[in-house]
Amino acid sequence: MDKIFKKWIQALGKLDYVQGKDRPDVECILCAVRDEDERVRVLKVYEDEILFVCLNLYPYNPGHLLVVPRDHLVKYLELSKADLIHITRTIQGLQKLLNSLYSPHGYNIGLNEGRDAGGSIKHLHFHIVPRYGAELGYIDIVGKTRVVVEGLKSVKNKIDKHIDKYLNPEFYKSF
Numbered sequence: 001m002d003k004i005f006k007k008w009i010q011a012l013g014k015l016d017y018v019q020g021k022d023r024p025d026v027e028c029i030l031c032a033v034r035d036e037d038e039r040v041r042v043l044k045v046y047e048d049e050i051l052f053v054c055l056n057l058y059p060y061n062p063g064h065l066l067v068v069p070r071d072h073l074v075k076y077l078e079l080s081k082a083d084l085i086h087i088t089r090t091i092q093g094l095q096k097l098l099n100s101l102y103s104p105h106g107y108n109i110g111l112n113e114g115r116d117a118g119g120s121i122k123h124l125h126f127h128i129v130p131r132y133g134a135e136l137g138y139i140d141i142v143g144k145t146r147v148v149v150e151g152l153k154s155v156k157n158k159i160d161k162h163i164d165k166y167l168n169p170e171f172y173k174s175f
């Protein structure tokens, strides 16, 4: 396995662990975000009938997004073919959005299914992590002194302003 990818998976597991400590007392945090439960800080930036997109409350980098099926699915195999196509097209649309906002040098895109794979939030979700090259290592930023270059509010404002242009069927026809 690619060394950086392996490190990433380990870090994601660690991150979920860190998140677990101060996670709000809701049955499923992603269902709560979907339902705009007031007990969770709502970071949703987009939703449709199949999925929603939110900022990761504890991002590795500015623009770290989660793509989440609306249904409380636990396994990748539970996704229908139509859902999969929609999810992957959404991820591509989000990449185009992030490219325009942040010009990252690369991306980590993926999911962790099951606790042993680092997925402590059961509700299936895909991470999109833009990479900038000269950033801190993952392990460094998931500790107590988390360093993030740009605040969530600022990232959310930028994404809110432009997301409709990128996540719509008309735009999908262009690529």
Ligand SMILES: [Zn+2]
Pocket (backbone or CB within 6 Å): 028, 029, 030, 031, 032, 071, 072, 073, 123
């Ligand atoms: Zn859920």
